[in-house]
Amino acid sequence: MPPEPLALTVLKSQVRSGRMAAAYLFYGDAGSRKEELAQAFARALLCARREISWDCPCVICEKVVKGNHPDVLWLKREEDSKGIKIERIRKLLDWASFKPYEGAWKIAILEEAERLTEEAAQALLKTLEEPPQQTVFVLLTDDKSQVLETIQSRVFAIRLNGPVEDEPAGSGPATPPETTPWEQYLEKGAGLKREALLAFLNGLLIFFHQRLRTVGESRLPSYLQAVDAVYEARSAAEANTNGKLTLTWLAIQLNRIFSSSEAVLV
Numbered sequence: 001m002p003p004e005p006l007a008l009t010v011l012k013s014q015v016r017s018g019r020m021a022a023a024y025l026f027y028g029d030a031g032s033r034k035e036e037l038a039q040a041f042a043r044a045l046l047c048a049r050r051e052i053s054w055d056c057p058c059v060i061c062e063k064v065v066k067g068n069h070p071d072v073l074w075l076k077r078e079e080d081s082k083g084i085k086i087e088r089i090r091k092l093l094d095w096a097s098f099k100p101y102e103g104a105w106k107i108a109i110l111e112e113a114e115r116l117t118e119e120a121a122q123a124l125l126k127t128l129e130e131p132p133q134q135t136v137f138v139l140l141t142d143d144k145s146q147v148l149e150t151i152q153s154r155v156f157a158i159r160l161n162g163p164v165e166d167e168p169a170g171s172g173p174a175t176p177p178e179t180t181p182w183e184q185y186l187e188k189g190a191g192l193k194r195e196a197l198l199a200f201l202n203g204l205l206i207f208f209h210q211r212l213r214t215v216g217e218s219r220l221p222s223y224l225q226a227v228d229a230v231y232e233a234r235s236a237a238e239a240n241t242n243g244k245l246t247l248t249w250l251a252i253q254l255n256r257i258f259s260s261s262e263a264v265l266v
């Protein structure tokens with residue numbers, strides 16, 4: 001059986017502990033099943049089992065699946081509009097400001113977060129700065145880079161395809177990289193040709209994947225970000241970008257992510 005997707009591992013652990021972020025951004029292309037995951041997440045927060053499962057037959061889950069649970073509001077994409085207008089967001093925020101009707105949580109799911117108009121995004125941001133209790137926002141997008149950075153800075157972002165979803169093949173680095181500063185570790189890759197550099201980065205991805213499965217829940221977000229950064233670096237290397245620059249960029253990212261010295265030492 002393939003290992004469970006990492007996004008699921010993270011969400012499951014948060015649901016179990018009841019320590020969810022106030023807002024999420026699930027991103028990944030059309031095949032990434034982000035809508036499905038958003039629905040499963042909503043069900044997990046409302047269902048008595050408090051588990052992310054794909055096939056719970058209970059009445060609560062059925063209501064969510066059928067779209068008639070009063071504590072789930074799902075703003076679907078609108079084909080012909082030029083963007084998500086402030087009126088729709090105001091309605092959503094209004095809805096979110098009330099206590100849950102039936103469950104312990106309210107879940108607001110917003111498709112195509114990259115299409116928020118500036119005005120709508122500002123309204124949403126204000127709420128995300130002081131999120132109503134018992135409400136979880138789940139924003140979905142195909143393209144994270146199109147989502148306003150101010151929004152990105154307020155959400156717990158989870159990539160739903162690429163290596164976060166699929167464990168890369170191969171083996172990790174022979175020597176775990178966490179014992180040396182990132183610049184120093186990544187220097188090893190600086191002189192490598194494209195194929196060797198890709199293998200080097202892949203090894204690092206595998207390393208973070210393995211760590212993600214064993215680290216405590218408080219460190220999951222950092223490791224998830226690290227996987228993401230290595231993935232970005234690998235995409236750049238695939239596109240034949242200057243390897244040295246890519247690795248310098250990656251070192252900066254990893255240093256930022258693991259700025260507390262013990263973060264990587266597990």
Ligand SMILES: [Zn+2]
Pocket residue numbers: 043047048049056057058059060061062
């Ligand atoms: Zn259920």
